[in-house]
Amino acid sequence: MRGKIRNRKRAKQLRDFSGLRFGKITPTDIDAFLEFSDKLFVWIESKRVGASLPYGQKLALERVCDAVQEVRELAVVLVVEHDVSVEKDIDLAKARVRLVRRDKAWTRVKEEVSCKEYIDVLRHETGFRTNSPVRVSIEKREKIDGAKRRATELLQTMNNERVRQALIAEKYPIPVVAKVMQDIS
Numbered sequence: 001m002r003g004k005i006r007n008r009k010r011a012k013q014l015r016d017f018s019g020l021r022f023g024k025i026t027p028t029d030i031d032a033f034l035e036f037s038d039k040l041f042v043w044i045e046s047k048r049v050g051a052s053l054p055y056g057q058k059l060a061l062e063r064v065c066d067a068v069q070e071v072r073e074l075a076v077v078l079v080v081e082h083d084v085s086v087e088k089d090i091d092l093a094k095a096r097v098r099l100v101r102r103d104k105a106w107t108r109v110k111e112e113v114s115c116k117e118y119i120d121v122l123r124h125e126t127g128f129r130t131n132s133p134v135r136v137s138i139e140k141r142e143k144i145d146g147a148k149r150r151a152t153e154l155l156q157t158m159n160n161e162r163v164r165q166a167l168i169a170e171k172y173p174i175p176v177v178a179k180v181m182q183d184i185s
Helices: 055-071 115-125 133-155 160-169 174-184
Strands: 032-036 040-048 074-082 096-102 105-108
Touching: 040 055, 040 115, 055 074, 055 096, 074 115, 096 115, 133 160, 133 174, 160 174
Parallel strands: 040 074
Antiparallel strands: 032 040, 074 096, 096 105
């Protein structure tokens, strides 16, 4: 099966980087890398909950991501977190995304989104087919945000009931209108 560890004994071997020191520069490792048809590039670094990304590793990931972004459609670094004991394997697909490097900026992710779900959203953005529930959730949130902006504009000249009717007339879905009206009341 693809993606599974083939040789556990080899995977447990530590790499000694001590002979590869060049002044203050030493190697870093990257936990995972994905490339989708020369369009989407994703680096994944996993950390235990609460562990920080070391400065040098963060800088290396930033620089390689930003350099690829200059010449390709989308390059992203995902820093994911887990709370798995050292005796067990870490399922990166289920690890929670906490930090994203994209478009030359870091963003902290507040929602509970798994690594797999986040990559599905990125794949959708770059034209790959996916039916991720997270993508659907993000699209719904975008509709709600758009309806809230429109409702705020309309409230300057209309009462709540007329705003509700206007949003429905502008083809916003009724559940979205209901949520917006509840939020602005």
